[in-house]
Amino acid sequence: MNEAWQQALSRVPELLAAHVQISVSALALAMLICLPLAIWAARSPRVAAVTLTIASLIQTIPGLALLALFYPLLLGVSALIGGGISAFGFLPALLALTLYALLPILRNAVTGLTGVDPAAQEAADGLGMTGSQKLYYVEAPLAAPTIMAGIRTAAVWTIGAATLSTTVGQPSLGDLIFAGLQTQNWTLVLAGCLFSAALAISVDLLLGLIERGIRERRRIWAWAGLAMIAAGLLVATLPLMIARDNIVVIGAKGFSEQYILARLIGSRLEEAGYAVRYRDGLGSAVVYQALSEGDVDVYVDYSGTIWTNQMQRSDNLPKAEMLEAIAQWSSHSHGVKMLGALGFENTYAFAVRPEDARAKSLRTLDDLARVSSDFNFGTDVEFLERPEWQMVRDAYPIRFKNARSFSPTFMYPALVSGEVDVISAFSSDGRIAANGLVVLADPKGAVPSYEAILLLAPARAGDQKFVAAINPLIDAITVDNMREANYMVDREGDKKTPRQAARWLNEKLRE
Amino acid sequence: MPVSGPSIRLKNISRHYGNVCAVDGVSLDIAAGSMVALVGLSGSGKSTLLKMMNRLVEPDGGEIIIGADPVDSVDPHILRRRIGYVFQNIGLFPHMTIARNIAIGLELAGETEGRRERIAELLELVELPQEMASRMPDQLSGGQQQRVGVARALATRPGLMLMDEPFGALDPVTRDSLTDQYKALHQRLGLTTIIVTHDMAEALYLADRILVMEAGRIRADATPAELVSGNVGEEAEALVAIPRAQAAHLIALGNKS
CATH class of the missing domain: 3.40.190.10 (Periplasmic binding protein-like II)
Structure with missing residues (x-):
């Protein structure tokens, strides 16, 4: 095994533990919300319509956006109640992933509970069961396989989406994927993907065993599946339990x-x-x-x-x-x-190809403004929205032909290959010198x-x-x-x- | 065997579904220990009338008294635990063994003592072998399942049995033997039984009183003998005509050979 793999694998136990912790918490919270809600919805078609519509709407929000939205939301809530809520890490990730897990659990539970054989329901009523006895003796056991299938779907989704929680500061296997993408370290990306996929598959298989145990009324399978999940949970979260002071x-x-x-x-x-x-x-x-x-x-x-x-x-x-x-x-x-x-x-530096700099005698941002209407601009995903861009435009009359966003990894090749003519590079980036790019001066000091x-x-x-x-x-x-x-x-x-x-x-x- | 089943009194009972009148002001007295058949075509209101007696359907108006108590003097689930209910779709709980299905009423009532003996007794009562106790419902034939349905209804020793086309979905041979056996049970246990059926032959064989329903009203109220002798109205005559014609046909066949 080479060093890249060793390094990737050395980070896995801790990240896996955090990944399991956040996924399981979100799933448990989603179940806690959905199961009572489903019981209510199964008795009232109106409640079912409203809750399922809301859960479906949430599902249409991309996972990354949902996570990002919780950051300002929690900051606002924290400010309202005078602080004390962390908008960083576990809490926003938990809330976003929980919302994401609602739909499959809710939909399957409602389907399961309303789909109980009418004859069994009539028998339960005829025998004199109360509403809660009917739920306990008849509806819940008969709906259990369908409910379990929903939990299974939610578990796989949650484990997958949990990789995104890296972006709000909750450690997860996504740390490996994001870091690997950024530094083009495919070993890291692969390790992150492999372990999160393996986690999802094993959880899916074990939940499937429980589901089958319930469906075929083989308790031993259900208990075996549950025991294996509990054991896995314990092993996976072990790194978190080791006392870590300071x-x-x-x-x-x-x-x-x-x-x-x-x-x-x-x-x-x-x-x-x-x-x-x-x-x-x-x-x-x-x-x-x-x-x-x-x-x-x-x-x-x-x-x-x-x-x-x-x-x-x-x-x-x-x-x-x-x-x-x-x-x-x-x-x-x-x-x-x-x-x-x-x-x-490490400031924003406008960089052009050396041949353009020579041919069009580009040395400063003033020179760039002169030719900007013929130039295609390549930039990172956030620059066009940042105040610095406004400051530059206020100081120099730059109007580009068009602008395209790239991840930093692809921005430099885009300039070198001629896809774009000028980029908002980072002044400490080694790829400026390596590609012989020319950085334009900012004589008016527009960029802070x-x-x-x-x-x-x-x-x-x-x-x-x-x-x-x-x-x-x-x-x-x-x-x-x-x-x-x-x-x-x-x-x-x-x-x-x-x-x-x-x-x-x-x-x-x-x- | 002393009569333990209660009497039933219906006073001007009605039930509407939207604009449709399912039961239209029925008044009726049913003697303790009798076996009454409710006969009529589909939609005549016979099932609705039956289900109002254990409040699976609530009447819009009128009063039902079982024994001495109006049915709405207790919560519906308390009332239903005192009444056996058997219906066409059987409704055994597929996730429970036969034994647990039979004993579920005892479980609900919190009776823990002697449950095993009671299950054995009930299996014997409905003429099922004891080894059925540990089976699951889907391992039984339709006739065996409905025997379990009857055993389940009898588990808490109700005096009143309400049966909604209980043997309607079974093959004729099974149906015949179950009808026979239930008649014997009814007499042995001194039950009051109300049975809904659309099969006049079954009603004539089982019941000691037959009520013919049409459009939510009772059109005829007679003993089987009175019904067969005629003169109890057109609706009743039309229903009796079928088994009578079948019987005549069989006799004619027999004479030919």
Whole structure:
């Protein structure tokens, strides 16, 4: 087994445990909601119509969107009741997955309960059963196989959809898939897919055994299936039960530089004796919130992101003043400590092909504005919605022929192959230099500065040992070294893992 | 055997389904221990009338008194536990053994003692072998299933049996023997039995009183002998004509050979 697989597999037990935990919780909650609701709906066609319509509507919302919607919703609820609800991690994932599991359970339970043989119902009434006796002795046992089939469907859906909960900060096997997609590490993607598929298949088989046991009235099968599920649950969640005091959670957004820096921070903290866990692939909006609530202990953000997204500023300040303002603001409003800047910048940089730069003499964004009506723009999925784009357009009269969104992985090849003519690259991305691309200057300073900054959760701000372990990173990373490290992970051939790149970067730290 | 079944009194009972009048102001006295057949064509209201006696159907108006008590003086499920109910579709619980099916009424009443003996006794009563107790309903023939249905209805020792075309779905041979055996049971246990049937021959054989229903009313009320002798109305005569013609045909066949 090669190193890539070893590394992927080493993360599986913990992620599998978290995956099982979130899926089972969501499924249990969905059953808790649906089964009483189904009993009510089976007795009232109107209730059945209303509840099934709502459950069907929820099902039409894409899973990723449903998860994303719970983040602002919970933030709002938390603000309403004066805080205390975490909009990050387990809770939003639980709620979204539960909603997703409602339909199959509800529909099958209603079908099962209303489909009980009328003769058995008449006999139950004729014998003098009360409503609840009828449910217990007749309806529930006869509907059980159909109800079980619904639970089975819901279980498979939930286990699959749980991979998406990575995006709201709930660890799951999706961590492997998202990280692998971002760094083009197909071993990670494959490991994530294989284990979540294997989990879904085994749960489906065991629930199928229980269903068959109920249908064919072989109790032993039903109990055997149940016992195996219980045993599996215990084994799978074992890593969660091992006492883990003082674990450091290191956050990372969803791109290579973030993975590398998280590993760099993590390796230093491990050397200092801390147990470390990574939460990769977090959204920009989610991760700062998570840090201020203590769900994440430390991560690297960029000054411009905090400036525009968190502080809602649209003006621009010189680099040093902006950093000072951010440190002040985050400390006062959330108790978050800005330890300092790492020494390099990762800003939005407009990059063009060298031949275009030569032929059309493109050096600055002013030059770009001149030719923009002939240019196709390639960008990442969020840039067109970000305030920085507005700032650029306010400063330079840029009007592109058209604009297309790519994942960062495909944005660079699109420029090189001529599909687009200019991209919103990231200035620390190794693929700029590797492809010989030309970055256009911003003489009017429209794009705010994006200094990489190290942010600490309120509870870690006063932890001397913690600060001492990562303080050497301040002002120690040059943009060239960061580019080189990023390129090791992003390039096609001789790919390195983020951990290997972090090790390399650690040796290159500026004293 | 002393009579233990109750008497029944119906006072001006009606039931409508939308605009359709299923039972139209029926008044009736049924003596304790009698076996009464409700006969009529489909839609004549005979099943509705029967089901109002154990409140599976609630009347729109009128009063039903079983023994000394109006049926609405207790909750429906309490009332039904005192009345045996057997119907055409049998309705055995497919997920329970025959023994549990028979004893379900005892289970509901919370009677735990002597349940096994009672099951054995009931199996014997309906002439089923004891080894049936551990079988599941789908392993039994239709006739055997309805025997279990009768045993289940008798388990809590009700005085009144309501039977809604109980043997209608069975083959003629099975049907005949079950009819015979039930008649004997009825007499032995001193039951009051009301049986709905559309088969006049069955009614003539079983019942000691026959009520012919049409359009929600009782058109004829007579003993089997009176019915066969005629002079009880057109509707009754039309129903009696069928078995009479069949019998005549059989006799004619016999004479030829």
